[in-house]
Amino acid sequence: MARTPNEYIVHLLFDGGHREEVRFHTIQEFQKWYSGEFVPKSTSDEFISVPVPKINPGEYMVIRPSRLLAIRVEPVFSSSVERY
Known part of the structure; x- marks a missing residue:
């Protein structure tokens, strides 16, 4: 059975090296x-x-959309077992 992500973290990379993280x-x-x-x-x-x-x-x-260099979408799976 396929697992379903609990949320998605979207990493935004801007020119100048600034990074932001948004969750969906x-x-x-x-x-x-x-x-x-x-x-x-x-x-x-x-x-x-x-x-x-x-x-x-x-x-x-x-x-400013023209300043965004990259977008990375990361699925996040929650489970009862924490892994470090």
């Missing part, structure tokens, strides 16, 4: 943001919003 509950949430917000403005210097967890309701993040 499903891959579909990431794909919706990526294809709906990011791709249409990928060469733009205008800010776009990046969804952040609802943990801190007043928190938000905006990025």
Whole structure:
């Protein structure tokens, strides 16, 4: 039986070496943001919003898509056994 990730961590690498990490509950949430917000403005210097967890309701993040060099999507599997 295939395992299903509990969440996805999206690593964003910007020019200048700055890195950010954003979490999505499903891959579909990431794909919706990526294809709906990011791709249409990928060469733009205008800010776009990046969804952040609802943990801190007043928190938000905006990025300039033209400054984003790489995106890495990492599935995270939770289990009853912790591994270090």
